[in-house]
Amino acid sequence: xxxxxxxxxxxxxxxxxxxxxxxxxxxxxxxxxxxxxxxxxxxxxxxxxxxxxxxxxxxxxxxxxxxxxxxxxxxxxxxxxxxxxxxxxxxxxxxxxxxxxxxxxxxxxxxxxxxxxxxxxxxxxxxxxxxxxxxxxxxxxxxxxxxxxxxxxxxxxxxxxxxxxxxxxxxxxxxxxxxxxxxxxxxxxxxxxxxxxxxxxxxxxxxxxxxxxxxxxxxxxxxxxxxxxxxxxxxxxxxxxxxxxxxxxxxxxxxxxxxxxxxxxxxxxxxxxxxxxxxxxxxxxxxx
Numbered sequence: 532x533x534x535x536x537x538x539x540x541x542x543x544x545x546x547x548x549x550x551x552x553x554x555x556x557x558x559x560x561x562x563x564x565x566x567x568x569x570x571x572x573x574x575x576x577x578x579x580x581x582x583x584x585x586x587x588x589x590x591x592x593x594x595x596x597x598x599x600x601x602x603x604x605x606x607x608x609x610x611x612x613x614x615x616x617x618x619x620x621x622x623x624x625x626x627x628x629x630x631x632x633x634x635x636x637x638x639x640x641x642x643x644x645x646x647x648x649x650x651x652x653x654x655x656x657x658x659x660x661x662x663x664x665x666x667x668x669x670x671x672x673x674x675x676x677x678x679x680x681x682x683x684x685x686x687x688x689x690x691x692x693x694x695x696x697x698x699x700x701x702x703x704x705x706x707x708x709x710x711x712x713x714x715x716x717x718x719x720x721x722x723x724x725x726x727x728x729x730x731x732x733x734x735x736x737x738x739x740x741x742x743x744x745x746x747x748x749x750x751x752x753x754x755x756x757x758x759x760x761x762x763x764x765x766x767x768x769x770x771x772x773x774x775x776x777x778x779x780x781x782x783x784x785x786x787x788x789x790x791x792x793x794x795x796x797x798x799x800x801x802x803x804x805x806x807x808x809x810x811x812x813x814x815x816x817x818x819x
Contacts, residue, residue, distance in 0.1 A: 615650025
């Protein structure tokens with residue numbers, strides 16, 4: 532990519548991913564919004580509606596070319612494998628798992644634009660009925676939440692796309708294109724590293740019990756938000772290999788500490804006299 536303009540960069544590096552969309556009109560309206568904000572790449576993960584349905588084409592207006600070029604894939608990973616930053620979106624931020632990942636659309640767009648010169652960016656939107664599930668959000672770097680009336684915070688799919696792409700367009704048009712190149716690792720490479728790291732930490736029982744998933748989510752947040760380079764990911768994979776080697780050579784640690792004694796047990800133990808030594812038993816009165 533030789534000195535692209537910001538509009539060219541938007542077209543080349545930013546994509547919209549719709550997961551299991553079920554309403555053809557929403558796919559068409561999304562294509563129109565993408566055309567408005569100079570984003571051309573549309574990925575559909577297991578779509579339940581035909582992007583070339585008449586309703587989709589009617590609502591796409593001048594975005595019909597985007598509909599015709601849309602790529603349908605079987606899994607979210609296929610849509611984001613080559614991306615360096617993956618942004619999930621949801622109106623539902625209940626629970627610690629989701630709250631830890633939340634970012635506003637404007638901040639997400641600025642972060643994305645800072646990385647756009649060196650890696651692809653994906654904005655991921657869930658199905659109309661229920662949104663993205665936790666397993667899908669867990670595979671993304673941030674959870675973008677659009678503030679709205681708490682009484683009814685759920686936006687229409689195409690409306691949510693419009694808000695996010697507006698912010699992305701604003702960040703692109705207002706900001707200078709960064710010339711710094713760090714070589715951000717792709718989503719696929721980062722996922723491989725996270726899998727190796729998770730296996731290693733399970734073997735030394737850092738990830739153990741009910742909190743294992745939460746701890747791993749925290750590590751994903753810390754590492755993923757730093758936009759690690761390929762070299763940094765390689766280093767972490769080397770760390771994971773070394774941890775696994777140590778665990779295999781010396782064995783896993785003790786999995787559980789002894790349970791603390793109850794008050795009754797401690798009380799009974801305090802009433803037990805230690806056994807007398809042989810010298811005490813041989814003194815006067817022994818055997819009487």
